[in-house]
Amino acid sequence: MEDVAIIGIGQTKIGEQWERSLRNLAVDAIQAALKDAAVDHAEALYVGNTLAGEFTAQQHLGALLADWASLGSIEALRVEAASASGAAAIHMGHMAVASGQLSLVVVCGVEKMTDTDPAIERGALASAMDAEYEAMQGLSLTASSALLMRRYMYEYKVCHEDFAPFAINAHKNALGNPYAQFHKAITLEDFKRAPVVADPITMLDSAPVADGAAALVLCSGELARRSCSKAVYIRASVVATDRLALHSRRDPLFLQAAYVSAHKAYLQAGIGPSDIDLFELHDASTLLAALSLEACGFAPRGKGIRLGQEGQIDLQGSIPISTMGGLKARGDPLGATGVYQVAELIQHLRGEAGANQVRNARIGMAQNIGGNGATAITHILEAPY
Amino acid sequence: MEDVAIIGIGQTKIGEQWERSLRNLAVDAIQAALKDAAVDHAEALYVGNTLAGEFTAQQHLGALLADWASLGSIEALRVEAASASGAAAIHMGHMAVASGQLSLVVVCGVEKMTDTDPAIERGALASAMDAEYEAMQGLSLTASSALLMRRYMYEYKVCHEDFAPFAINAHKNALGNPYAQFHKAITLEDFKRAPVVADPITMLDSAPVADGAAALVLCSGELARRSCSKAVYIRASVVATDRLALHSRRDPLFLQAAYVSAHKAYLQAGIGPSDIDLFELHDASTLLAALSLEACGFAPRGKGIRLGQEGQIDLQGSIPISTMGGLKARGDPLGATGVYQVAELIQHLRGEAGANQVRNARIGMAQNIGGNGATAITHILEAPY
Numbered sequence: 001m002e003d004v005a006i007i008g009i010g011q012t013k014i015g016e017q018w019e020r021s022l023r024n025l026a027v028d029a030i031q032a033a034l035k036d037a038a039v040d041h042a043e044a045l046y047v048g049n050t051l052a053g054e055f056t057a058q059q060h061l062g063a064l065l066a067d068w069a070s071l072g073s074i075e076a077l078r079v080e081a082a083s084a085s086g087a088a089a090i091h092m093g094h095m096a097v098a099s100g101q102l103s104l105v106v107v108c109g110v111e112k113m114t115d116t117d118p119a120i121e122r123g124a125l126a127s128a129m130d131a132e133y134e135a136m137q138g139l140s141l142t143a144s145s146a147l148l149m150r151r152y153m154y155e156y157k158v159c160h161e162d163f164a165p166f167a168i169n170a171h172k173n174a175l176g177n178p179y180a181q182f183h184k185a186i187t188l189e190d191f192k193r194a195p196v197v198a199d200p201i202t203m204l205d206s207a208p209v210a211d212g213a214a215a216l217v218l219c220s221g222e223l224a225r226r227s228c229s230k231a232v233y234i235r236a237s238v239v240a241t242d243r244l245a246l247h248s249r250r251d252p253l254f255l256q257a258a259y260v261s262a263h264k265a266y267l268q269a270g271i272g273p274s275d276i277d278l279f280e281l282h283d284a285s286t287l288l289a290a291l292s293l294e295a296c297g298f299a300p301r302g303k304g305i306r307l308g309q310e311g312q313i314d315l316q317g318s319i320p321i322s323t324m325g326g327l328k329a330r331g332d333p334l335g336a337t338g339v340y341q342v343a344e345l346i347q348h349l350r351g352e353a354g355a356n357q358v359r360n361a362r363i364g365m366a367q368n369i370g371g372n373g374a375t376a377i378t379h380i381l382e383a384p385y
Numbered sequence: 386m387e388d389v390a391i392i393g394i395g396q397t398k399i400g401e402q403w404e405r406s407l408r409n410l411a412v413d414a415i416q417a418a419l420k421d422a423a424v425d426h427a428e429a430l431y432v433g434n435t436l437a438g439e440f441t442a443q444q445h446l447g448a449l450l451a452d453w454a455s456l457g458s459i460e461a462l463r464v465e466a467a468s469a470s471g472a473a474a475i476h477m478g479h480m481a482v483a484s485g486q487l488s489l490v491v492v493c494g495v496e497k498m499t500d501t502d503p504a505i506e507r508g509a510l511a512s513a514m515d516a517e518y519e520a521m522q523g524l525s526l527t528a529s530s531a532l533l534m535r536r537y538m539y540e541y542k543v544c545h546e547d548f549a550p551f552a553i554n555a556h557k558n559a560l561g562n563p564y565a566q567f568h569k570a571i572t573l574e575d576f577k578r579a580p581v582v583a584d585p586i587t588m589l590d591s592a593p594v595a596d597g598a599a600a601l602v603l604c605s606g607e608l609a610r611r612s613c614s615k616a617v618y619i620r621a622s623v624v625a626t627d628r629l630a631l632h633s634r635r636d637p638l639f640l641q642a643a644y645v646s647a648h649k650a651y652l653q654a655g656i657g658p659s660d661i662d663l664f665e666l667h668d669a670s671t672l673l674a675a676l677s678l679e680a681c682g683f684a685p686r687g688k689g690i691r692l693g694q695e696g697q698i699d700l701q702g703s704i705p706i707s708t709m710g711g712l713k714a715r716g717d718p719l720g721a722t723g724v725y726q727v728a729e730l731i732q733h734l735r736g737e738a739g740a741n742q743v744r745n746a747r748i749g750m751a752q753n754i755g756g757n758g759a760t761a762i763t764h765i766l767e768a769p770y
Contacts, residue, residue, distance in 0.1 A: 021517065091462070239461070371448070374448035
């Protein structure tokens with residue numbers, strides 16, 4: 001197996017981008033990544049996208065974006081794993097280069113969510129769950145997260161405001177990220193006063209919809225060592241799954257896929273949780289942040305929220321998370337999110353994260369989660385310097 | 386790069402399967418393939434599917450099918466490239482094993498098309514084209530094929546009935562395939578009398594919608610040589626693309642992606658068109674059969690239809706096509722089609738194609754096409770005996 005490096009990153013501003021269509025956003029990100037890598041071509045393009053068919057009646061994004069990014073007749077495919085589609089595309093790019101078949105590929109995550117009817121949007125988001133056993137009963141994705149959060153609060157005897165540090169940290173860190181959807185610090189009072197979406201989940205627990213695109217240029221380690229001084233290396237890329245419907249899981253508060261994916265990644269990289277300098281986790285809700293920290297070995301069951309209360313998730317803490325705003329405040333353009341997470345790790349590993357820089361960052365982990373946790377994809381990256 | 390073998394195949398009957406949902410069809414095919422391979426587990430599942438989000442409000446098929454096929458917490462992802470999604474999933478499985486990362490994976494193509502409203506179906510199929518520049522003008526996928534067919538007839542001075550041999554051959558071969566959608570031979574008279582869908586395309590030019598699923602078990606060559614006497618080897622797996630919108634192509638009658646994909650595959654396998662013993666091409670329309678034969682080097686431009694008229698596409702001809710019925714008569718469950726094509730090649734290469742057996746078949750080629758040709762994926766398989 002060849003080793004794989006990332007030599008270019010590109011991100012667009014996240015938010016309501018009514019003047020840019022899906023293809024424009026994606027091409028902006030791809031061109032920025034190619035420029036950052038100082039290359040003008042690629043052998044393949046892997047696109048992470050969740051719902052372009054539902055939102056903009058456009059499938060076949062591989063061919064569309066290879067065409068609009070002027071990449072020629074190259075291999076181009078789309079990968080989907082609900083909200084983990086971005087990391088799925090990175091995983092595919094990693095496989096292509098690791099196989100020795102290709103040596104220079106582009107990965108792009110893109111989602112255009114704000115140009116659609118809210119009813120279509122809710123239905124489309126529910127397609128990440130079991131359509132026949134969950135969505136068909138009227139359960140929405142946020143409502144099912146709310147059931148889980150209520151159960152967590154009951155099981156571990158915690159209250160809603162115990163989750164506040166995750167949202168406050170995310171919003172604070174987004175202030176230093178020019179691509180973030182929100183540039184607005186929030187207080188504990190704001191968190192307590194936020195309108196309810198699905199009790200107990202409020203507007204400040206959950207990531208909103210957004211448009212955005214991010215891209216990466218991957219190449220063989222050999223090529224990177226020859227031609228790129230700022231390459232960052234992929235030390236692990238692991239996909240794992242769990243039962244899709246919540247009612248099928250033995251313990252819905254344990255993210256089995258996140259656990260398996262992270263621990264296989266630790267094995268692949270030959271490290272443990274204590275070696276991770278920063279962790280971009282999938283805080284689609286504050287609850288998911290807590291569950292991810294627990295599944296990945298940073299806290300015992302039921303104690304994930306403590307890391308927030310103790311300030312360990314801050315930029316100077318023992319395990320900084322949502323360092324550029326996370327899903328909550330950087331934004332969550334579904335299929336693009338996993339690519340943003342890895343692009344942000346690279347900003348830190350290169351020492352280019354500006355005011356948000358995690359000091360001496362050498363090893364970063366990102367975890368992208370599909371739906372309620374049925375898919376989890378973990379990447380571990382390392383800077384060689 | 387490791388070499389990759391296919392050691393198991395599974396197919397469901399194609400047609401209107403109202404009593405089986407998408408997950409049932411897929412699990413039937415996966416279990417049949419595992420049984421055929423005599424294994425009871427896999428390290429990953431790659432799903433080819435085009436429109437489950439639009440047709441059945443179900444995304445996240447990787448996790449869903451790994452769950453329902455009882456495969457455990459394994460890596461599971463869905464790949465999409467419009468109607469070439471099935472071959473895209475095979476390509477991904479090939480990469481995973483070729484990279485040396487995994488040694489035993491399942492690929493499943495599945496589509497459930499008949500449980501939806503015909504208007505939704507037409508709109509969803511159009512998402513394979515350029516949504517903003519083609520579909521938004523009211524152009525359907527079949528209508529755009531009709532424009533191409535009219536142009537072909539004008540450019541090469543041929544008439545509609547010159548395309549008849551493709552449909553007649555497909556329907557004849559489907560008689561020997563128990564999984565085929567149609568078991569009904571047709572005559573030249575039937576072809577001439579068929580109702581028009583989009584002039585000049587008739588019911589007997591184009592493949593209808595259908596439900597179906599097919600699956601393959603892939604493993605490393607090393608594992609296959611140790612444990613499987615009927616393994617068939619993947620000698621080439623190549624994805625290529627073209628401009629998405631027809632109006633962007635310099636010559637819409639030349640399938641650039643099919644040309645690039647086939648010729649790179651020949652290079653990878655170290656062979657040429659004359660070495661191919663049978664060719665499962667993407668006859669979504671009789672026109673596409675002619676264009677594919679031309680792009681892949683079996684006939685000069687404008688002469689693809691001659692291979693039909695001269696009987697060279699028959700089971701005993703120089704280049705047998707649609708040997709188990711092709712898209713036209715075996716059926717075309719979009720994301721499953723590319724997997725059916727490869728499963729059928731394997732039937733021949735194992736000598737298990739029954740009445741349809743192509744004699745002394747040793748090297749087979751399959752080409753799966755997305756939309757109007759913007760994606761083409763070519764696989765070349767070889768039997769070692």
